[in-house]
Amino acid sequence: xTHLARxxxxxxxxxxxxxxxxEDMKKSKHFPPGGLLHRGGGLPxxxxxxxxxxxxxxxxxxxATSVSDEVANGFMVRARAREENAVLWRVFLDxxxxxxxxxxxxHVNFVEKSNVExxxxxxFAPYSPFTVRKVIRGNGSTTRPHVIELEAGxxxxxxxxxxxxxxxx
Numbered sequence: 001x002t003h004l005a006r007x008x009x010x011x012x013x014x015x016x017x018x019x020x021x022x023e024d025m026k027k028s029k030h031f032p033p034g035g036l037l038h039r040g041g042g043l044p045x046x047x048x049x050x051x052x053x054x055x056x057x058x059x060x061x062x063x064a065t066s067v068s069d070e071v072a073n074g075f076m077v078r079a080r081a082r083e084e085n086a087v088l089w090r091v092f093l094d095x096x097x098x099x100x101x102x103x104x105x106x107h108v109n110f111v112e113k114s115n116v117e118x119x120x121x122x123x124f125a126p127y128s129p130f131t132v133r134k135v136i137r138g139n140g141s142t143t144r145p146h147v148i149e150l151e152a153g154x155x156x157x158x159x160x161x162x163x164x165x166x167x168x169x
Contacts, residue, residue: 030110035093037065037122039169040076042084043146047168048137051148055132060165063128065091067120077142085140089169090149092133106155129153129163 050057066072072088080086096103107128111121130150138144153159 031098031104032067032093032120032122035095035097037067037091037093038069038072039063039065039089039091040072040074040079040145041087041089041169042076042079042082043087043140043148043168045085048085048146050164050167051132051135053132053135056129056153056159056163057132057166058127058129058159058163059124059169061126063124063169065089065122065124066116067122068118071116071119073142076145080140080142086138086142086145087140088145088147090147091130092149092151094152094154103154105152108152124152125156127156129156129159130166 069088076086076088093105093108094103097105105124107125108122109125111119111123114121130152133149133151134147135149136147138146140146
């Protein structure tokens, strides 16, 4: 089996686990409060400069986020334990998507079954586009992490295919 076939098979398998029910989204059942999602982790110094306010980019792999900032903080603490600089990502969806389907992000899925209790995971598809809203440089500790705010694009087709790829997220 070629590498590409394995990758496609893996993506298809993961896709089967994803469940996004548009009817539920219309009823706001699975729309994050205020359109805000969280992600915690580590960010090497050499990649910090990539994130500049107003920059559009794509994420080359799946991007897991959570409604829970506590879950994000847990992932950030784990990254810090590996001696990585702590970072909190805030990902904003268009708030109008809570009640208007045309403003719902087309490349994110609510994951019905997660391995992390209470995670309420939203998973972005590979090559999803984002725009950097705001960058706050902390000192990389868990008490003063870097904070990077992103705006999720509504539809990947509205963005150039050759946007730069995030080196780390």
